[in-house]
Amino acid sequence: MTLRRILLLAALMGTTAMAAEAQTLRIGLESDPDALDPDKSRTFVGRIVFTALCDKLLDVTPELELTGQLATDWTVSEDGLTIDMTLREGVTFHDGTPFDGEAVKANIERSQTLEDSVRKSEVSSITSVEVVDPTHIKLHLSAPDAPLLAQLADRSGMMLSPASFEGDVAANPVCSGPFKFKSRVAQDRIELEKYDGYWNAEAIKLDGVSYLPIPDSTVRLANLQSGDLDLINRLAATDVPAVEDNPNFAFAKATGLGYQGITFNTQNGAMADNPFGKEAKLREALSLAIDREAINQVVFAGLNAAASQSVSSVSPYFDPAFPVPARDVEKAKALLAEAGLEGGATLEMQFPNRPENQQVVQMIQAMAAEAGITIKLTAKEFASMLSDQAAGNFQSSQVGWSGRIDPDGNIYGFVTTDGGFNDGKYSNPEVDRLLAEARATSDEAKRKELYHQANVILMTDLPLFYLYNEAWLYGLSNKVQGFTAMSDGMIRLENVTLTE
Amino acid sequence: MLSHLTRRILISIPTLILISIFVFALQKMLPGDPVLALAGEDRDPETLNRLREVYHLNDPIWQQYFHWAMNALRGDFGTSIRTGLPVSEMILQKLPVTIQLAVMSMIFAVLIGIPAGILSAVRKGTATDYLANVVALSGLSIPNFWLGIMLIMLVSVKWQLLPASGYVPLTDDPWQSIRTMLMPAFVLGTALAASLMRHTRSAMLGVLRQDYVRTARAKGLPDRTVIMHHAFRNALTPVVTLSALLFGELIGGAVLTEQIFTIPGFGKMIVDAVFVRDYAVVQGVVLVTAIGFILMNLLADTAYFLLNPRLRVG
Numbered sequence: 090m091t092l093r094r095i096l097l098l099a100a101l102m103g104t105t106a107m108a109a110e111a112q113t114l115r116i117g118l119e120s121d122p123d124a125l126d127p128d129k130s131r132t133f134v135g136r137i138v139f140t141a142l143c144d145k146l147l148d149v150t151p152e153l154e155l156t157g158q159l160a161t162d163w164t165v166s167e168d169g170l171t172i173d174m175t176l177r178e179g180v181t182f183h184d185g186t187p188f189d190g191e192a193v194k195a196n197i198e199r200s201q202t203l204e205d206s207v208r209k210s211e212v213s214s215i216t217s218v219e220v221v222d223p224t225h226i227k228l229h230l231s232a233p234d235a236p237l238l239a240q241l242a243d244r245s246g247m248m249l250s251p252a253s254f255e256g257d258v259a260a261n262p263v264c265s266g267p268f269k270f271k272s273r274v275a276q277d278r279i280e281l282e283k284y285d286g287y288w289n290a291e292a293i294k295l296d297g298v299s300y301l302p303i304p305d306s307t308v309r310l311a312n313l314q315s316g317d318l319d320l321i322n323r324l325a326a327t328d329v330p331a332v333e334d335n336p337n338f339a340f341a342k343a344t345g346l347g348y349q350g351i352t353f354n355t356q357n358g359a360m361a362d363n364p365f366g367k368e369a370k371l372r373e374a375l376s377l378a379i380d381r382e383a384i385n386q387v388v389f390a391g392l393n394a395a396a397s398q399s400v401s402s403v404s405p406y407f408d409p410a411f412p413v414p415a416r417d418v419e420k421a422k423a424l425l426a427e428a429g430l431e432g433g434a435t436l437e438m439q440f441p442n443r444p445e446n447q448q449v450v451q452m453i454q455a456m457a458a459e460a461g462i463t464i465k466l467t468a469k470e471f472a473s474m475l476s477d478q479a480a481g482n483f484q485s486s487q488v489g490w491s492g493r494i495d496p497d498g499n500i501y502g503f504v505t506t507d508g509g510f511n512d513g514k515y516s517n518p519e520v521d522r523l524l525a526e527a528r529a530t531s532d533e534a535k536r537k538e539l540y541h542q543a544n545v546i547l548m549t550d551l552p553l554f555y556l557y558n559e560a561w562l563y564g565l566s567n568k569v570q571g572f573t574a575m576s577d578g579m580i581r582l583e584n585v586t587l588t589e
Numbered sequence: 590m591l592s593h594l595t596r597r598i599l600i601s602i603p604t605l606i607l608i609s610i611f612v613f614a615l616q617k618m619l620p621g622d623p624v625l626a627l628a629g630e631d632r633d634p635e636t637l638n639r640l641r642e643v644y645h646l647n648d649p650i651w652q653q654y655f656h657w658a659m660n661a662l663r664g665d666f667g668t669s670i671r672t673g674l675p676v677s678e679m680i681l682q683k684l685p686v687t688i689q690l691a692v693m694s695m696i697f698a699v700l701i702g703i704p705a706g707i708l709s710a711v712r713k714g715t716a717t718d719y720l721a722n723v724v725a726l727s728g729l730s731i732p733n734f735w736l737g738i739m740l741i742m743l744v745s746v747k748w749q750l751l752p753a754s755g756y757v758p759l760t761d762d763p764w765q766s767i768r769t770m771l772m773p774a775f776v777l778g779t780a781l782a783a784s785l786m787r788h789t790r791s792a793m794l795g796v797l798r799q800d801y802v803r804t805a806r807a808k809g810l811p812d813r814t815v816i817m818h819h820a821f822r823n824a825l826t827p828v829v830t831l832s833a834l835l836f837g838e839l840i841g842g843a844v845l846t847e848q849i850f851t852i853p854g855f856g857k858m859i860v861d862a863v864f865v866r867d868y869a870v871v872q873g874v875v876l877v878t879a880i881g882f883i884l885m886n887l888l889a890d891t892a893y894f895l896l897n898p899r900l901r902v903g
Contacts, residue, residue, distance in 0.1 A: 121861065123627075124673035131628060205643045210633040259673035275672055275679055276861060277756055277853035301755060303851045307738060308754050315745040315753040472621035472866055479625060502632070509632040 112296035113280075114569065114587055116580060117309040117321035121276045121302035124259040127247035128199060128206040133491050133578065136244065137322065138300055140579040141281055143264035145246035146174065146193070147238060149494050151575055153346075153405060155238055159188065159248055159265065165531050169233025176224045180288045182250035183269035190220035195251040197228075211240040233529040235536065239495035267293045267582060276302060292583040294571075313338065313564050319587060320569055322580070324562040326389040332564045341563040343574035344394050346401045346492025346499070349449070350555040351375075351438070357481030357514040364428065365436045365484060366513075371462075372551040374424035375436070378460035379453055380416040385557055388448045394558045398544060399500040401558040403576045405533070406496040408541055411548060421460035433461040439477065440487040442468040449556065450487050478512040486512070489559070494577060496540055497528055504543075504552055515552030597890065601883045605876065609661075612875045613654050616868050623866035627670055644670055657872060666876075667869035671862070676873040679858065684877070686756055687854040690777070690847075691839035693770055695832065697778025698785055703828065705782070706789025710797060711816055721786060728783035733776050737849040740772045754851040773850040777843050781835050788831050792824035799823075825896055833889035840881035842874075 122135035127143060130136070148158040157163070162175040180188035197218050200208035214234035219227040230237070240246065253263035262270050267289065268281035282297040284290075301318065303309040306325040310332070312318040324332060324340070332338045353372055354361045365371045381395035395413045400406045425434060436457075440450045447468060454464040469477065478486050490510075493499055501524050502508040506516040520543050527539035561578045571584040624640045625632070641647050645656060660667060666676035702725075709721035745753035757766040796802065797820050805815045842856025851857075855874050862870035 121672075123671050126673065129673060205640055207628070207633070207636050207640075209636060257673075274682055274756075274853060275674065276857055277851075301851070303754060305849060305851075308741060308849055308851060311738075311741045311746050312753040312755070315741075315749055317745070317752050317755065470621070470864070472623075472626035472864060473619075475625045476620060476622045479622070509634055 112587055114295050114298045114320060114582070114585065115318045116298065116300050117303045117312055117318045118300050119302070119306070119309070119323040120304055122279065122300070125262045125270070125273065125279070126259040127244040127249065127262075127264075128203050128208050129259060130244055131207055134300075134302070134322075137578070137580050138279055138281075139244065139247060139264075140266075141268045141298055141582050142262060142266045142270060143247040143249070144180075144266045145242055145244075146248070147242035147246055149239075149242050149575075149577060151573065153403065153494055153576060155242055155494075158242075159193075159246075160241075163238070165238075169235075169529065169531055170230050172228040172230070172237070174226050174228070176226065177288060178224055180265055181286050182248075182252075182265045183263045183284055183286075184250050184252055185286070186250045186252045186263075188248060188265055189223040190226045191223070192248060192251050193226050194218040194220055195254070196248050197245075199249070199254060200245055208245045211245045212237070233531065235528055235531050236493075236495040236497040236501075239493065239498065242494060268298055271297070278302075289583070294584065294586045295582060298582060310564060313566065316566070319566045320572065320580070321564045322561075324564040326392045326560075326562065328564070329390060329392065329562060337567050339565045339567060339569075341565060341572060341574040342392065343561050343576050343578075344401060344403050345559045345561050345578055346404060346494065346576055347490050347578075348396050348399065348401065348492065348499070348555045348558050349446075349487070349489035350396075350553050351453075352478075352486045352488055352503075352513055352553040353551070354481055354483050354485065354513045355515045355552050357512060360481055360484055361513070363436070363484050364430060364434050368428050369549060369551050370424045370428050371430070371434060371436075372554065374421040374428075374434075374460060375457055375462055376551065376554045377414060377417045377421040377424070378457045378462060379556070380456060381413055381556055383416075383456075384449055384452050387452060388445060389557070389560075392560045392562060394560065396555045396558045398555060399503070400496045400540075401492060401576065403558075404496065406537060406540060408537070408544055410541060411544055416456070418460045421462075425461050430461075433463060435463045435465065437465045437467065437484040438487060439467045439469050439474055439483050439485070441471045441474055446487060453487075481512070481514070483512075487556075491578070492558075496536070497524070500524065500540070500543070501528065504547060511552075513552055515550065517546060517550060520546050520550075594887065594891070597887055604883065605879055608879045609658065609872065609876055610654065612872060613657070613868075614650075616863075616866070616871055617650055619863075619866065621866050623670060623868060626865045640670075657869070661873075661876065666873035669862070669867050669870045671865050671867045671870075676869050679870065680873055680877055683853060683855055683858055683874075685759065686852060687840060687842060687856075689759060689766070690770060690774060690843070690852060690854055691836055693767070693774035694777035694781060694839055694843075695836055697775055698781035698835065699832065700782075701779065702782035702785025703789050706786040706828075707793055707816065707821060709786070710790045710793030713794065721790075725783040725786040728779040728786075731779075732845075733780060733843070734845045734849055736779070737773070737776045737846055740776065741849070744772060754849070756852050770852070773843075773846050773852055776850075777839065777846050781839075784835070785828065785831060789824065789828050792827045793820060796820045796824045822896070826893060829892045829896065830889050833885045833892070837882035837885035840885070841878040 118134045120134050122138050123132045124130055144159050146160040147155050150156050159177050160174040161177050164173045182188060197212055197215060200206055200212050214230045214232055214237060215228050216231045217229045221227060248265055250263040267287045269284040271280040271282045273279045279300045283293055309321045310328050313321045329340055332340045353365055355366050385391055385393045385395050394402055397413045398408055398411050440446045450466055454466060457464050477483055502510040504515055505521050505524055523539050523543040527536045530536050561574055563574055565572060568588050570586045624637050628637055645653055669676055705721045709718040712718050741753050744750050751772055752769045755769055757769050759766045802820055805819045842854050842859060844856035844860050847854045847857040859871055859874045
């Protein structure tokens with residue numbers, strides 16, 4: 090009765106205001122970005138918004154190769170200590186300030202000196218920025234830094250108008266990207282409008298773009314289906330058929346650069362004192378007990394990619410010498426026996442309290458049990474889990490990483506002795522040496538060899554192992570044309586159109 | 590009456606201070622490090638330490654509280670460490686959203702709950718009474734999130750009558766704003782209507798047994814006048830109290846409903862803030878909510894005076 094009454098009411102009200110803003114693309118994101126200041130931003134969704142708002146010195150191609158954006162050309166000197174960059178001419182910021190060498194210098198110095206900059210470590214190797222002329226700069230480095238170029242294709246390379254530094258950047262970011270900042274209501278929406286003075290304006294067909302954070306994936310999909318959104322990020326794997334089977338919608342997918350895996354506490358405090366923390370063999374046994382492809386099929390409808398190394402299979406740095414291992418319960422049992430644990434072993438595992446992670450660890454629990462490994466699962470709220478992990482208050486953790494373009498970003502911090510993410514406190518001087526050398530080498534073939542050598546050690550020591558690479562799944566209205574999903578998970582709006 | 594109100598306002602000051610201390614302490618007892626939660630994928634140890642300094646997280650807790658309280662007194666609730674925006678500005682942005690949702694929900698609750706309560710009291714023991722009871726109990730027991738998703742699926746996806754979720758400011762487009770908030774207000778309203786209905790019913794039953802009601806009927810007054818004028822007005826006191834309290838609760842935010850309909854109100858704000866340990870935001874929202882709740886209580890007290898002339902003396 091009441092339901093019918095409200096429906097009648099709604100019907101009477103009619104469905105006006107349906108097609109008001111035809112050329113504004115409405116994108117549903119999974120969460121609300123943090124500060125819209127490239128030097129303070131820390132969230133993945135924040136990077137998605139920046140892709141439309143702020144141009145970077147460099148960008149990446151769909152094949153994950155670096156390409157020019159605000160810099161048209163760059164060369165790294167023989168000794169790796171100088172990077173020469175030619176800047177694009179005729180670029181202006183959204184406030185009309187021209188973009189030039191001085192602007193680059195000011196931005197890099199801001200990343201290095203701003204009190205609460207989170208970019209400091211990314212650009213720490215730059216000792217000075219020399220402005221040769223308005224369109225040429227030289228970056229002088231303290232040591233060769235191969236991942237730096239990839240950082241300049243991300244937030245460290247985003248250029249703000251130096252004239253805006255004095256104001257509240259997060260509340261009103263002034264960049265030089267295809268869209269300029271219009272308004273933001275926290276937890277509701279971020280609105281951008283087309284910047285007519287954009288250097289590549291003819292590639293921009295939309296008048297504006299709105300980003301709406303909608304955490305619940307069912308509701309995000311419902312908004313797409315009801316026509317309230319045009320594109321949704323992070324479509325749930327289980328909802329893919331609903332989108333694919335409907336002729337009004339399309340589905341796009343790209344295998345991402347990130348991974349999900351299991352990290353062990355090998356040397357971080359008293360909790361490391363357990364069989365799995367001490368014996369690499371047992372970690373290998375657990376790894377062998379897991380059927381990665383089965384997890385992918387059951388939990389993710391086969392849309393992700395089973396994985397066993399730090400870089401994704403789409404990365405140029407993927408190491409074919411380490412294919413995803415097949416499940417081998419017998420070998421796992423044999424390894425347990427070798428470690429003197431024929432009777433079985435017990436491992437505590439914490440995981441973030443999200444449905445997908447829970448399904449994954451429950452499958453792992455069942456598969457490990459068949460090999461004689463009892464897993465005790467503890468679901469934790471994410472912030473608590475992070476601090477427990479940093480404090481060494483765990484035996485093993487099911488965690489992931491959103492992935493970086495440069496292979497260094499997926500491995501260095503996690504396994505080097507002083508790495509910021511090395512919560513298990515794994516330490517192997519040889520791994521430290523190889524990864525440091527890979528960092529200082531710009532030659533791709535040489536770097537691949539160094540990563541291979543590090544992998545050989547890591548695959549034996551197994552301080553962490555990998556389960557799968559997540560795929561970026563998008564649901565689109567058929568009105569959206571020209572969108573391509575990319576491995577870095579960013580939503581690029583060049584040549585994207587919206588038809589009625 | 591004035592002295593009564595002044596006394597009530599004065600009493601509420603220590604209440605507010607206690608609430609703020611309590612919430613501050615509870616937050617500090619939560620496991621999890623705000624800086625670590627915030628840093629997310631940029632966990633450079635140097636950066637973490639600097640952020641702790643910037644946000645005074647290395648200071649002793651009492652000092653942190655004092656720092657916050659002193660600023661709060663001057664109307665500065667601090668800065669959100671997640672968005673970098675001033676908390677007072679964020680609260681001002683959410684306040685109209687929360688108030689609009691609360692008002693619209695209360696309209697649903699009152700429009701459904703009170704007539705249903707009167708009807709079932711007047712027709713006690715009949716099919717109407719039982720039906721109203723069943724409806725009220727369903728309103729109480731159907732989970733908000735379920736009803737919300739079902740409504741989205743039917744009304745927005747299947748029939749495409751109302752927007753599925755989101756929020757449009759009343760000042761931008763009043764019509765669209767009300768349309769967007771109809772479903773969430775209905776979901777919240779039905780749940781509240783249930784308790785309003787139950788309270789109206791029992792208050793009415795009590796009053797209907799009174800002698801003056803019998804007298805009124807004996808005088809030959811029409812049924813309608815007896816029920817609305819003589820009985821209902823006297824049964825209103827508990828109903829007004831309850832409505833004020835329910836409204837106060839709504840000001841605190843409706844976490845699940847806001848989450849499902851993606852309404853940027855207090856509930857969603859506070860939950861998101863707790864997840865990233867954004868202390869300043871939690872603290873600010875709780876304080877504003879507490880003030881709202883106390884105000885509603887005062888309003889209920891004032892309403893008694895208007896409804897019940899006997900209280901006006903003394």
